[in-house]
Amino acid sequence: MPLLPHSKPRVLIPEKVSPDGLALLKGQFDVDEKKGLSPEELKSIISDYEALIVRSETKVTAELLEAATKLKVVARAGVGVDNVDVGSATKHGIIVVNSPSGNINAAAEHTIALLMAVARNVGDADASIKAGKWERGRLVGVEAKGKTLGIIGLGKVGLTVARIANGLGMRLIAYDPYANPNLAAAASVTLRTSLAEILKEADFLTLHTPLIASTRGMIGKAELATMKPTARILNVARGGMIDEDALLEALNAGTIGGAGIDVFTSEPPQPDSSATRLIAHPKVVATPHLGASTREAQENVSIDVCEQVVSILNGDLPRSAVNAPIILPEEYRTLAPFVALVEKMGSLYTQHYTSKFASPGASTKSFRTTFDITYEGALASLNTTKPLFAALVKGLLTPITSSDGLNINIVNAELLAKERGILINEQRSRENVDEKPYSSFVTLRARATRSPSHQRSDLSRSSSPSAARTTATSQKPAASAAENEDQVIQGFVSGNKPYISRLDRFKGEFVPKGTLLICRNYDSVGKIGFVGSLLGKAGVNIGSMAVAPLHEDLEDAAGEAENNEALMILGVDKPVGEDVVKGLIAGEGVLEVSVINF
Numbered sequence: 355m356p357l358l359p360h361s362k363p364r365v366l367i368p369e370k371v372s373p374d375g376l377a378l379l380k381g382q383f384d385v386d387e388k389k390g391l392s393p394e395e396l397k398s399i400i401s402d403y404e405a406l407i408v409r410s411e412t413k414v415t416a417e418l419l420e421a422a423t424k425l426k427v428v429a430r431a432g433v434g435v436d437n438v439d440v441g442s443a444t445k446h447g448i449i450v451v452n453s454p455s456g457n458i459n460a461a462a463e464h465t466i467a468l469l470m471a472v473a474r475n476v477g478d479a480d481a482s483i484k485a486g487k488w489e490r491g492r493l494v495g496v497e498a499k500g501k502t503l504g505i506i507g508l509g510k511v512g513l514t515v516a517r518i519a520n521g522l523g524m525r526l527i528a529y530d531p532y533a534n535p536n537l538a539a540a541a542s543v544t545l546r547t548s549l550a551e552i553l554k555e556a557d558f559l560t561l562h563t564p565l566i567a568s569t570r571g572m573i574g575k576a577e578l579a580t581m582k583p584t585a586r587i588l589n590v591a592r593g594g595m596i597d598e599d600a601l602l603e604a605l606n607a608g609t610i611g612g613a614g615i616d617v618f619t620s621e622p623p624q625p626d627s628s629a630t631r632l633i634a635h636p637k638v639v640a641t642p643h644l645g646a647s648t649r650e651a652q653e654n655v656s657i658d659v660c661e662q663v664v665s666i667l668n669g670d671l672p673r674s675a676v677n678a679p680i681i682l683p684e685e686y687r688t689l690a691p692f693v694a695l696v697e698k699m700g701s702l703y704t705q706h707y708t709s710k711f712a713s714p715g716a717s718t719k720s721f722r723t724t725f726d727i728t729y730e731g732a733l734a735s736l737n738t739t740k741p742l743f744a745a746l747v748k749g750l751l752t753p754i755t756s757s758d759g760l761n762i763n764i765v766n767a768e769l770l771a772k773e774r775g776i777l778i779n780e781q782r783s784r785e786n787v788d789e790k791p792y793s794s795f796v797t798l799r800a801r802a803t804r805s806p807s808h809q810r811s812d813l814s815r816s817s818s819p820s821a822a823r824t825t826a827t828s829q830k831p832a833a834s835a836a837e838n839e840d841q842v843i844q845g846f847v848s849g850n851k852p853y854i855s856r857l858d859r860f861k862g863e864f865v866p867k868g869t870l871l872i873c874r875n876y877d878s879v880g881k882i883g884f885v886g887s888l889l890g891k892a893g894v895n896i897g898s899m900a901v902a903p904l905h906e907d908l909e910d911a912a913g914e915a916e917n918n919e920a921l922m923i924l925g926v927d928k929p930v931g932e933d934v935v936k937g938l939i940a941g942e943g944v945l946e947v948s949v950i951n952f
């Protein structure tokens with residue numbers, strides 16, 4: 355049967371992910387659950403997909419991402435992203451999201467389960483009784499109460515383990531150079547400044563750091579040698595942090611008392627490896643990476659990442675991007691409409707200043723590369739403006755680059771701006787905007803420069819030719835006063851809708867939506883009729899119209915002729931051809947026209 359073409363974005367799920375979240379995807383997207391794919395099979399189909407949802411088994415390598423030409427998001431239905439090449443994803447503009455807290459409780463409870471199992475020889479006793487033995491004398495354990503639990507990594511799982519262990523009456527010490535001391539104190543944990551102190555004091559040692567360069571192999575032969583011979587070690591974090599050979603040796607030599615292990619250097623462990631010998635060891639309680647495997651945790655992580663996949667594929671911001679700062683939910687609500695505004699301001703800037711047609715002799719302005727963006731009012735107190743920065747880069751570059759080749763987002767915006775020689779200074783101003791019908795507004799200012807040839811060389815670095823760029827480069831540089839003026843666009847959001855309130859020297863409100871025809875003309879009788887009749891003849895309907903006179907602050911500075919200028923902003927129902935635009939500027943009084951598509 356021939357395959358039907360896919361009109362909906364496609365999501366690939368090569369692992370077992372709970373159906374609770376997948377239900378959010380089905381309907382909106384084509385969801386393919388394909389378990390058991392080999393790395394080669396995965397690579398051969400990945401270019402068909404916009405989203406990939408994985409757990410810990412799928413290795414999302416640089417090679418796979420290279421082949422993933424349409425991929426927008428890798429969603430990790432869990433915490434650890436050590437199976438994802440995040441650096442490579444960033445380079446490709448692919449957002450990596452995870453579920454930072456959906457399975458924390460499950461992992462912490464599993465740690466405690468292993469702690470108790472190791473303390474009371476549950477694994478060994480279970481095997482013994484199943485073999486028909488009754489070994490009460492050999493299987494005497496120890497209590498957790500009163501023992502010292504050494505925690506390496508006092509993050510979300512580490513703190514949850516600490517709170518439960520506190521209830522068991524354990525003494526809690528931790529090593530985590532980046533831990534929050536207030537959270538540690540509130541969980542009755544004493545922070546130590548070195549790993550060595552923890553190793554020396556711990557009756558039970560538990561690891562809860564990510565697997566990164568500084569934690570790989572952090573517990574090796576030398577470290578084990580400093581621990582009490584009765585100490586028991588727990589690892590529900592990642593294989594690779596404990597040297598499996600060294601641990602096996604220490605258990606055999608009786609210099610370590612026991613171990614509870616959920617994670618291994620290679621999963622599943624290679625036959626005949628140290629990991630398989632550890633698993634078989636009577637002093638070890640082992641589980642096959644079950645830390646997150648509870649119904650509740652799987653439901654949580656599935657819903658968490660699927661919601662983020664929906665957001666990203668619909669062009670919204672994710673909640674927990676790994677390769678970008680996390681945005682707090684309340685900030686997210688504030689930011690979302692401004693993200694739309696700022697992107698439109700960037701896009702308006704580029705289109706207005708590069709696709710302009712001017713009457714002979716009229717001064718024109720070209721694209722610049724140094725911008726100041728000022729967030730005023732409530733926006734000034736945001737923790738992060740990164741999404742706004744990314745939206746600006748996206749708005750500025752999308753009209754002058756091939757849209758399918760460039761995926762600009764919060765992950766790669768800074769890098770892409772730098773590559774194109776664009777410098778953006780973000781500023782905040784707490785100026786009182788109480789008297790205005792909105793609480794925040796944004797000003798984009800392209801700094802004046804006397805070096806137009808330099809700007810054009812930056813523009814020509816964009817990756818594909820486009821109509822806008824051709825127009826800009828074909829215009830003669832106008833060494834006029836215009837080059838010495840800042841180019842300004844201002845906007846605000848009202849009722850979640852973006853508005854532009856100033857464009858260049860002109861002040862007037864309009865909605866940046868659809869196709870706009872922006873005419874700079876002498877503010878004299880008959881202009882509207884002239885433009886309207888020309889458009890009518892070309893079969894173009896005008897849906898909206900706004901007039902923006904010269905900004906009052908600039909009236910004094912303007913010459914008499916300029917004082918008489920205004921902008922006419924027309925919302926039209928179809929693209930306006932170059933012949934129509936040329937007809938407009940050939941007529942009297944229309945000095946400049948730009949066609950903007952949002």
Ligand SMILES: NC(=O)C1=CN([C@@H]2O[C@H](COP(=O)(O)OP(=O)(O)OC[C@H]3O[C@@H](n4cnc5c(N)ncnc54)[C@H](O)[C@@H]3O)[C@@H](O)[C@H]2O)C=CC1
Nearest residue numbers: 434461507508509510511530532562563564590591645646
């Ligand atoms: N076995 C399983 O199924 C599960 C395993 N995990 C793993 O548990 C680990 C911890 O997860 P979370 O608590 O959510 O992470 P987290 O990011 O909240 O906490 C990690 C902590 O480690 C600390 N840290 C980083 N480098 C360190 C170093 N060199 N020395 C000491 N501390 C260091 C950090 O400051 C941070 O406080 C991760 O590896 C994660 O993948 C998480 C969930 C389930």
Ligand SMILES: O=C(O)C(=O)COP(=O)(O)O
Nearest residue numbers: 409410431432433434646
């Ligand atoms: O969330 C984590 O870091 C985990 O280790 C859980 O892994 P899993 O999703 O069960 O393959």
